[in-house]
Amino acid sequence: MEMKYDITFGGNKKVDSHYRGFTIHSDQPVASGGDNAAPSPFELFLASIGMCTGFYVSAFCQSRSISTDNIKITQTVIRNDATHMVEKVMIDINLPPDFPEKYKAAVIKTAQSCSVKKFLLTSTIWT
Numbered sequence: 001m002e003m004k005y006d007i008t009f010g011g012n013k014k015v016d017s018h019y020r021g022f023t024i025h026s027d028q029p030v031a032s033g034g035d036n037a038a039p040s041p042f043e044l045f046l047a048s049i050g051m052c053t054g055f056y057v058s059a060f061c062q063s064r065s066i067s068t069d070n071i072k073i074t075q076t077v078i079r080n081d082a083t084h085m086v087e088k089v090m091i092d093i094n095l096p097p098d099f100p101e102k103y104k105a106a107v108i109k110t111a112q113s114c115s116v117k118k119f120l121l122t123s124t125i126w127t
Helices: 041-063 101-111 115-122
Strands: 006-009 015-019 022-026 072-079 086-094
Touching (some): 022 041, 041 072, 041 115, 086 101
Antiparallel strands (some): 006 015, 015 022
16 A cells, blocks of 8 residues: 655745645754744654554553543653764553553553554665
């Protein structure tokens, strides 16, 4: 299956991606010459890791009628100060005290099914 995204330019450092009727806006911070009107493309990419994890946690809970109201996912990105490259992405799934004990390990395992994570680990292809 082929997926195409149309990329357009919104002035200054703004770049937009159009797909399935949606527009995702990006910009650069002021320090990089942008207007800071939207997250940078790399920030959006990093956010997609946590959001994908959230999708899997949410689907797991919904299929078992478990409320997600008090579940919090915290994603911490560690960058190298010298190279500015990301060295580590840590995801903490904070489950409330009343989360069913029998599902704790399973929800964490399910969260690791994130397709963004799987892509990063297996198949980066550039043409």
